Amino acid sequence: MPKVVDHEERRRNIAEAVYRLIGANGMDAVSLRDVAQEAGVSMGAVQHYFKTKDDMLLFALGYMRERVLPRLQSALDKLPDPTTRERTRAAITLMLPLDKQSTQEATVNIAFFANSFGNKETQAKLREGYRALYEASRQSLKDAAESGELRSIEDVDQAAAELFYLVQGLIGPTLIGAMSKKEAVTVVDNKLDALFR
Template identity: 50%
Template sequence: MPKKVDADERRRTIAEAVFRVIETTGSEAVSLRDVAAEAGVSMGMVQHYFSTKDEMLMFALDHMGERVGRRLQARLAALPDPTPKQVTRAMLTEMLPSTKESRQEAAVSIAFFNRAVATPAYAAALRDGYRRLLTLLAAQLPPHRQHEADTLFFLTQGLLGPVLLGHFTAEQATALLDTQLDRAFA
């Protein structure tokens, strides 16, 4: 009897390999061949699931959002009856590069942002993600403070590079974010 293959799991495995390649060599170095080698699969298998590099990278971007979302859900589930401020803080701090996973995601985010500057499809995907996140953040804020969602989110995004480069520690970045959260929820 032939072995049943979980296509979604294979695609996620390939996406995780994309993250590792970007983390170590940058997005320009990503090729189907490099990703296949990193994933420990054949080039043909990667091509079976993704016909182009862009298709593979767009899937990886979506997968990253799902990965962060699962971690955030677990984090929120651990909070008993969280306040809107706690939910907002959890959402934003989950994006800061403070763990191995979130550092990898920050590097990948920056790589996708760089590609988006010159590639309309990537720009559209990032704008869509921004819209969804900003809507979720704004819903947590008091009605007269919903404009603060932009400030909080883009402060967090702006801290990715400085934390990755060692200008700030994750704790220092979180302290900056907490200061702004206190203002937004005052």
Template identity: 40%
Template sequence: MPKQVDHEGRRRQIAEAVCLLADERGLEGVTLRDVADRAQVSMGAVQRCFRTKDEMLAFTLGHVGERITERVQARLRSSPAQSAGTALGYAATEVALLRPEHRTEARVWLAFVAQAAVSEPLAATLRANYAALQDLFTRLIAEASGPAEADEVRDADRAARALLALTDGLTAHVLIGHLTPAEAHAVLDAHLDALWRRPSR
């Protein structure tokens, strides 16, 4: 009987190998042969999963984005009684990748962000990831702000855009050593405090 291959599982296995190589060498150092070696599969297996290197990289970026989003959702599910404001703080902290155990993920994420500037397939995947996170931030800000009148919804969307941009910037600043994780947390906390103190219309 032929061996059954978990195609989606194999794709994720390859994506994890891409992440390890990207962390060590940057995306420019990722080759299909090295990915196959690191994933402990054949070149043919990689090529059956992905038609091109660009397709492999786009899948890997989506895989990383899903992992971050799933971690945020798990954090929110673990404390269902928390306020929307507290939930937003947890979510923003997860997205900023400030904890030491997320340093590898932060390096890989920023490598993809840099490559997306010259790769439309990666840029499209990145926009989808950001859109999902922005929607989550918008919902939590709207919930924390009270009844959702039209102006408040627009305010929530603008605030979510600003918060998402801030978390992304903090990832880079910590990674290059401009800020310590503690300093980045302080910046994030100050921003969230100011968000709840913003004047009402």
């Protein structure tokens, strides 16, 4: 029998191929054959690791979240003793499609969004992801309020919602060029100015 390999690694490699294809041409470009080619394996190998195409896509969606955290951590490690504002800005910068990788991620996210209209499992996973992200973001702002980093904000929940969903709203239009990256960052920075001391 062949050398035993790391299944999770193989699956991740395939997921990365999925992201590249979506990022370049959208979800329609994700056929098993295309994924296999992009991943540098045979279609039989793809089928070895994923029972169905849906399995593969669902895995890819879940894995995407996993791989963002190290990137965020890495960005934070570059900031010496960051304030909440700086950490918040770093996180937002990762979410907005400002560089190649974030652009890919934003594209993939929207593609899965659209895909979720015909797929309950995908939609559940997205919902769960959104809630977790929003809650973390809200809690972070709440902590900042308690430690006096915010200006006098009456309603921290409202402020948290405004910031979070403002960023969500900027992603799509920035992706398609309805808004420039610079403008998007300016809007966010102005908002942060209004929130933080």
